[in-house]
Amino acid sequence: MTCTSTRVVVIGAGVAGLATTHYLLHGDPSVEHPLDVTLVEASERAGGKVVTRRRDGFVVEGGPDCFLTQKPWAVDLCRHLGLESRLIGTNEASRKVLIPWGGKMHQLPDGVLLIVPTRFAPFAFSPLISPLGKLRMGLDLVLPARRDSGDESVASFVRRRLGGEALDKIAEPLMGGIHVSDPERQSILATFPRFRDIERKHGSLVRGMLAARRARPAKSGKELPMFMTLRGGLGELVDALSQSAAGARCLFGQRALAVQPTEAGAYRVVLDDGGVLRADQVVLAVPARVAAELVRGFAGELSARLRSLRYVSTATVSLGYRRSSLSRPLDGFGFVVPTKEGRRITGCTWSSTKFDDRAPDGHVLVRCFLGGAVDETPALLPEDEMVALAREELRDLMGLKAEPVLSEVFSWRQAHPQYDVGHLRWLAEVEALAAQLPGLHLVGSSYRGVGLPDCIRSGKAAAGLVLSATMAEEVVGR
Numbered sequence: 001m002t003c004t005s006t007r008v009v010v011i012g013a014g015v016a017g018l019a020t021t022h023y024l025l026h027g028d029p030s031v032e033h034p035l036d037v038t039l040v041e042a043s044e045r046a047g048g049k050v051v052t053r054r055r056d057g058f059v060v061e062g063g064p065d066c067f068l069t070q071k072p073w074a075v076d077l078c079r080h081l082g083l084e085s086r087l088i089g090t091n092e093a094s095r096k097v098l099i100p101w102g103g104k105m106h107q108l109p110d111g112v113l114l115i116v117p118t119r120f121a122p123f124a125f126s127p128l129i130s131p132l133g134k135l136r137m138g139l140d141l142v143l144p145a146r147r148d149s150g151d152e153s154v155a156s157f158v159r160r161r162l163g164g165e166a167l168d169k170i171a172e173p174l175m176g177g178i179h180v181s182d183p184e185r186q187s188i189l190a191t192f193p194r195f196r197d198i199e200r201k202h203g204s205l206v207r208g209m210l211a212a213r214r215a216r217p218a219k220s221g222k223e224l225p226m227f228m229t230l231r232g233g234l235g236e237l238v239d240a241l242s243q244s245a246a247g248a249r250c251l252f253g254q255r256a257l258a259v260q261p262t263e264a265g266a267y268r269v270v271l272d273d274g275g276v277l278r279a280d281q282v283v284l285a286v287p288a289r290v291a292a293e294l295v296r297g298f299a300g301e302l303s304a305r306l307r308s309l310r311y312v313s314t315a316t317v318s319l320g321y322r323r324s325s326l327s328r329p330l331d332g333f334g335f336v337v338p339t340k341e342g343r344r345i346t347g348c349t350w351s352s353t354k355f356d357d358r359a360p361d362g363h364v365l366v367r368c369f370l371g372g373a374v375d376e377t378p379a380l381l382p383e384d385e386m387v388a389l390a391r392e393e394l395r396d397l398m399g400l401k402a403e404p405v406l407s408e409v410f411s412w413r414q415a416h417p418q419y420d421v422g423h424l425r426w427l428a429e430v431e432a433l434a435a436q437l438p439g440l441h442l443v444g445s446s447y448r449g450v451g452l453p454d455c456i457r458s459g460k461a462a463a464g465l466v467l468s469a470t471m472a473e474e475v476v477g478r
């Protein structure tokens with residue numbers, strides 16, 4: 001099928017904007033005539049929060065270091081880009097997560113899936129949860145289920161089903177950590193809807209998770225690991241997407257300042273160098289607060305809703321060491337820190353254990369997380385102070401006193417959208433307002449999921465809408 005040369009401007013070359021561009025250009029082989037696509041990016045590099053730095057044999061991730069495979073869109077995209085042979089999983093033999101509590105490191109008991117114990121023995125013998133805390137978690141089997149569809153915070157949900165200890169020691173650092181959120185404000189329906197579904201269906205989380213485990217087909221050996229990345233880091237995905245965007249006009253180092261509707265039902269995109277792009281369709285692949293500014297001139301209500309989404313700041317400090325300088329082996333994926341421990345890092349990934357090829361021979365790589373929803377301040381310090389703080393915490397928590405041979409800091413100011421209680425209502429309002437603006441699309445981490453697969457899915461969906469609108473016009477115009 002041929003389609004007219006619709007002009008599409010994609011604003012933002014993070015993974016969502018890059019995925020949109022990829023699927024616009026290569027998503028539908030039946031489109032013979034390529035779209036006229038322009039990709040506008042404020043910074044000089046593509047990838048947004050996906051950034052891999054390679055130095056002295058270390059592969060350092062600044063933002064994400066892997067993606068969930070249960071949501072298929074990231075793996076599918078890698079395959080579409082010819083990156084299948086580069087995909088690697090986490091090192092399952094070392095899958096162990098530690099939790100410091102009361103000044104001691106404890107292992108998250110085997111069989112605990114995020115918060116729900118699904119194996120009796122490791123849970124029963126774990127010293128992490130007190131006997132009383134375990135009894136309270138067991139009440140999940142008999143407590144009545146909430147069956148209405150109203151939202152609540154992750155903290156309220158976990159307290160209600162499993163008790164305060166499960167929240168403080170497990171759910172808060174794990175479930176809050178994944179979303180960089182404060183569980184007291186984090187929406188259960190927007191971030192972990194499956195747990196509420198399980199409660200409704202089975203009346204108990206433990207029973208529901210056990211049923212899901214039993215229903216799973218026997219392992220065929222073909223399942224993907226739960227988390228995957230690329231052998232040379234996620235920067236490989238950005239490189240491949242950048243190559244795939246070669247069919248688009250790519251404007252790097254150019255900030256979009258405003259989107260304006262034209263009388264002809266199209267749009268003008270005003271750039272910071274005074275340039276103006278004309279577009280039939282515009283994809284805003286930028287954070288909601290940036291999208292709010294771009295549409296402010298003509299869509300006041302949408303702009304106000306977009307602006308109300310909160311963001312918080314974090315930073316990552318990656319440190320490389322000679323293996324021989326460590327007093328303990330890094331035999332796990334790292335640790336997450338409960339807020340009540342009062343530390344100044346929220347967690348640490350042992351990157352070179354979690355994945356192959358992250359450090360040169362005889363070396364290890366770890367990555368500390370600073371800041372976040374509960375206390376942003378450590379992430380706002382100057383870089384050298386962040387490194388010093390991370391080293392102090394590693395000395396206290398892991399006895400790691402050695403001098404690092406590498407340190408890399410990435411600062412993520414106001415980078416993490418907060419899916420607070422009511423996020424789905426906010427989203428419905430935003431989408432209803434955006435639907436009144438034909439040809440305008442909102443994609444990326446502010447809306448329907450912060451993980452890479454969800455960001456990619458949103459870009460793919462927007463590309464699909466643009467392509468079908470284009471084809472519909474073509475049919476009407478014939």
Ligand SMILES: Cc1cc2nc3c(=O)[nH]c(=O)nc-3n(C[C@H](O)[C@H](O)[C@H](O)COP(=O)(O)OP(=O)(O)OC[C@H]3O[C@@H](n4cnc5c(N)ncnc54)[C@H](O)[C@@H]3O)c2cc1C
Pocket residue numbers: 011012013014015016017040041042043046047048049050062063064065066067068254255256257285286287290314315316412415443444445446450451452453455
């Ligand atoms: C430290 C950290 C760790 C993470 N870990 C994981 C993980 O392990 N797994 C996972 O799945 N996810 C993880 N995430 C989340 C994930 O990385 C992000 O949600 C995702 O990359 C966001 O992509 P995006 O395209 O929506 O936005 P961004 O990556 O923010 O891209 C937006 C782009 O728009 C550009 N832009 C902004 N304003 C303008 C303008 N006016 N004009 C033109 N361009 C503009 C920006 O420069 C940027 O390049 C992590 C995030 C961080 C920060």
